[in-house]
Amino acid sequence: MNTMPRVAICVVTYNSALLIADLVSSLGRGTEGVTLSLVFADNASSDDTVSEIERHAPHATVVHNGGNLGYAAGVNAAVRAAGQQDAYLILNADVRLDPGCVLALYETLTPDIGIVVPRLTDAHGILISSQRRAPTVLRAWGDAILGAERAGRFPQLGEIVTDPKAYQSEHTTDWAEGSTQLISADCWRMCGEWDESYFLYSEETEYDLRVRDFGLVTWYQPRATAQHLEGGSAGNPRQWSLLIANRIKLFGADHGRASTLAFWCATMVREGTRSLLGRRTSRAAFRDLISPARLREPRGPQWLADVKV
Structure with missing residues (x-):
């Protein structure tokens, strides 16, 4: 009997052809210990994205959205296509999973933890400040006057958590950057789909804060690690x-x-x-x-x- 957790990796693509091969190559080691379903939701790429998926991930499900519907709409389409799972990993095409990443994220889920995010580094191995605090007026002014890096050292003044010590141990975070988020199936059922009125940006913020409003939390887990090449x-x-x-x-x-x-x-x-x-x-x-x-x-x-x- 297969008791491994069922996790769907949901990737939204748009002209992502150059990223597919390395993404897929990282999934084997990154998903050790879980039963993987791989779903791509393509927002009508005009390059070779779909053919690259078919080449490197022939068993993946590809959802053809028929137009550039935005990131949130792509996430929703991928999750719907994935069907019943134990959890859904929302993953950018420019993320590379480190060994055991998905299982470490999944094992962190509890009835109170709806979303788990990993420790992220950039293409050069430098820590990415991926944790966020809820936006407030004071934090907006702190960012405007001090800059995000300096303001982020002070919880009341910065939205981006920039203290390196905050990335050494696991704990709750108001929200986190959306490139790599594991969402439990129970959380998805309770909180609903991502808000498609955010074509791009702030969709993960809205969702993570909505999850908090439902009484669940987003959790930072440094035992799970990944590399985010980061877009432009x-x-x-x-x-x-x-x-x-x-x-x-x-x-x-x-x-x-x-x-x-x-x-x-x-x-x-x-x-x-x-x-x-x-x-x-x-x-x-x-x-x-x-x-x-x-x-x-x-x-x-x-x-x-x-x-x-």
Whole structure:
């Protein structure tokens, strides 16, 4: 009788052809001790992503979304296609699992722990500050004035947890970056699907904080490790503008007008000062922040294409 936990790895792809081979090659060692189902939800890639999946993972399930529906919609499509499992590992295509990663994540799940995240390093083996605190007005101002790295050393002032000591032991975290998140089946049933109104960015924040509202927690487990090569939002003006806009949208969904205005002001100061320092990403975000009509626009693939840089 097979008593190994059933875990579906759910990967959303969009023009990810160059990442597939290395991703798949890491899964064997990364999923030791679990029964693996591999599902790709492809958002209408125009490159060789699908053929690369068929080449390197011929037994995987591929969901053809028929268009660029966004990350949350891709996650939901992959989980639906995976069917009944014990847990679902939401995984970016640019993540490489270390040996035993998935089992270590799974063994951490309890009735109270709905999501488990690993210790992440970048392509050079440097620790990624992947833990996050819930967004607040004070933390937005701390980031604007001190910068994310310095503000993150102080729990009241920073959203990103930057103290290296916080990555040495396991504990709860308000939310975590969304590249590698193991979600229990019970958590998924209780809390529902990811919010597809977030085309890209803040979807994992919304989900992790929603899980907390349901009385469950997100847990950081350093015994599980993985490498995240990390994409290019920090250097892409279009994507950065979307990231900033969705942060304000997320905050405004759970706070009143006064608090949201204070959060918006802090964000304006942050992006405005960095724009003056010559950052093209912040200049694009600042231009959209000062346009209420722009902030209210639907944020899909066409919006990304239209952002002026």
